Amino acid sequence: MGAQPLRLDIALFTPRDVADSVAHAKSEAERLAGIAEAELRRQTAAEWAKFWRASAVELEDKELEQIWYRNQYFLACCVKPGKVAPGLFGNWSTGRIGTAWHGDYHMNYNTQQVWWGVFSSNHVEQHEPYTRLVENLMPMAEWNARVQFGLPGAYFPHTAYPVPSNVNPYPAPPWGYEICETPWTVQSLWWQYKYTLDEQYLRRVYPMLKAAADFLIAFLTKGEDGKYHVIPTVSPENWGATVDYRLNRDCIIDLALTEFLLDAMVEGSEALGVDAALRDKWREVRRNLAAYPTAEGPYGRVWLDIVNAPVEHVYNVPVPLSPVFPAERVGLGSPPELLEFARRTARPGRVEGGNDLVWQPLARARLGILDLEWFKGEVRYCLTPLGVANDRVRQTGGRYRDETNFDFMMRMGVWTENLSLPAVINECLMQSYDGVIRLFPNTANLGKARFRQLRAAGAFLVDASWDGKTVGGVTIKSEKGAAARIVNPWAPGRAQVILLSTGAAVRHTERGGVLEFATRSGATYAVKRATESPAA
Structure with missing residues (x-):
């Protein structure tokens, strides 16, 4: 007879799951121990087969195909309906691995980016933990709006933790005053409705969308020019607080995401037959928002991240491209002159490599100018031996200097935000964000x-x-x-x-x-x- 293989049946629960988590974990481990190994393997295989039936790609370029499948797998290993939404480093935390920044939720792209590809990949179920996360953040967000600003609605925090809280434990100034984080936090709730047309889900999340809109409507200031301005604000991890708000006015991502949310409010309220009396105000503010900040650069006029910002700045994330993505204001269906303006802003690509592995190429794909050979090189540069793509410094002159250790983030753990890499490939295969399906809109070096x-x-x-x-x-x-x-x-x-x-x-x-x-x-x-x- 062969040796009996070692088998460990492990169950982990917290008081958030059940009152007596110790007893429940013991009971569950005993239940698992009573199931034959062959049956456990069958159940596991059946679950993965169901997962892979949801969608598939076949690419002549096998490196691109591997990026798609590998990251779908990794994401499924840390995102599951009914479970806690992953923080910066997902499940993978031990010692110094996965504990930087407390492994928490950062709401100025890191947390949201995890789910950028789940809808187009036909894994809507993976968004369920995020929906519950936003629901859990609501008491804190309402407290922020009421106590910190004296305003109605909800103002979502810069950082958060997977436990309910009625107050903001870590306001994180100055980054906690990035106004964009409020519409950004609720954006994917609207996406889920748009990609499923699930009216029951819309009824569930509509109060959160409205709370965010209520705050923005109250916060915006109407200037002498008749336009609504975002003052003060902070560009996502750029500039901080400046004297006389010199670099704290009308951040482009604030404006673009406010447009996104107000459009969603009008459409969502019409779909549900509610808040008809508020629509005129939403439309009026949307129509009269301040213009995106621009300046003349070496290649022509381009968008800036914020009023008075220098052109050719080296960004940590491509904030000037926010009207393209995530705000979805500009794309292949836009007037030619606006599309070219966006492409002119995108082409220099002045981002430092710390946090842009998904966002920058995704925006380029939305504009039809992503070179997939370049994209593969960027991913390859950031790969760990396990095949996870983390982040490496690419360019100095922004937050980083020549003496910066170029791979200091590689050792921090598994950056769950980059598990959304399939979204970039999906956007090359099909786009539909504006309600019009575009097939193979970005084919540069795609192959069959x-x-x-x-x-x-x-x-x-x-x-x-x-x-x-x-x-x-x-x-x-x-x-x-x-x-x-x-x-x-x-x-x-x-x-x-x-x-x-x-x-x-x-x-x-x-x-x-x-x-x-x-x-x-x-x-x-x-x-x-x-x-x-x-x-x-």
């Missing part, structure tokens, strides 16, 4: 590719392929019966829509290169290149 069941805004699941020259194999499954809008990937008028269950042609319109057709909940449609121009 195909994907299955990527999720689009409007509650659609999409399949498509790219042979290096043309798009094919397009199917769209409608979960909620919304109207589908898709950029015609072929010549104008040379597309047809087929209902797969019957093979019948579906009536569609085409305006400005965008196909639009009605859908039925649960139905799947093929979009094909027509041999003859179909009747519209």
Whole structure:
């Protein structure tokens, strides 16, 4: 007989889970010990099979494909419905590993970035811990607004911990006064609704969206120019507090995310049939927000992170690109002059390498200018031996100096924020953030590719392929019966829509290169290149 392998059945609970966590953990460990190893393996295999059925990509470039699958796996190892949302370093904490900055939640991109790819990857369930995190932060956020500012609504903290709190234990000045963190914290709650059209979920999160909007409406100051200004504020980890608010006025990410939230409030309130009396105010403020700060740079006029900031500054994260992402104000569907303005801002790429591994390439993909060969090099530069991409210094002149240890962040642990790398690849394969599906919008050094069941805004699941020259194999499954809008990937008028269950042609319109057709909940449609121009 062979030696009996060592087996440890471990269960871990806290008083937040059950009142008597010790007794419950012991009982659960005993229950697990009674299950045969073969059955445990079967259950585990079944769970992973279910996970991988949700979506898939097949890329000719196997390095890109590996980035997609590896990070989907790592993220699934630390994000699970019903569990605590991961902090800066997720599950992986021991000694000096995973304990920098207390391993806490930082709400000026780190925490939000973890979930940037879950919707397009069709893993909506992974967002559940974040929804509960925001719910748990509400008492503290309302306290912040009421006590620190004397204002209504909710002002979300810069740092937080996975325990309920009615007060802010660590205000973290000056970074705690980054106004953008309030609309940013609630942004993905709106994304979940947009990508699922789940009205029950919207009813759950609407009060949090409204609380954030209430604070912003009260905080904004209407100037003599008739515009609403964000004064004072702090650019995300740039400049700090300055004399006479010289660098504390109208941060571009504050303005762009406020636009995002106010648009969401109008649409969300209409969907739920509530707060009709507030919509005119939301629209008026949205319409009259201050302009994004700009200046003339060596390559032309560009966005700045904040009024009076120098051009060509080396940023820790690409704050000047905020109107592109995360705020989704500018993209491939924008007027050509605005799109070129955004591209001109993006091209110099003056970011230091500390915190931009996902954000910068994602914004470039949204603009259709991401070179995936460059992207692979950036990821490769930051890889650990285990295949996790952390952060390494790339450029000095911002927060870092020549004497800075270039890999000081590599040893801190697993940076969960970078497990969202699949989002960058997804945005090269398909974009839909503005309600229009764009297939393979960024193909520079992509190679042949195909994907299955990527999720689009409007509650659609999409399949498509790219042979290096043309798009094919397009199917769209409608979960909620919304109207589908898709950029015609072929010549104008040379597309047809087929209902797969019957093979019948579906009536569609085409305006400005965008196909639009009605859908039925649960139905799947093929979009094909027509041999003859179909009747519209």
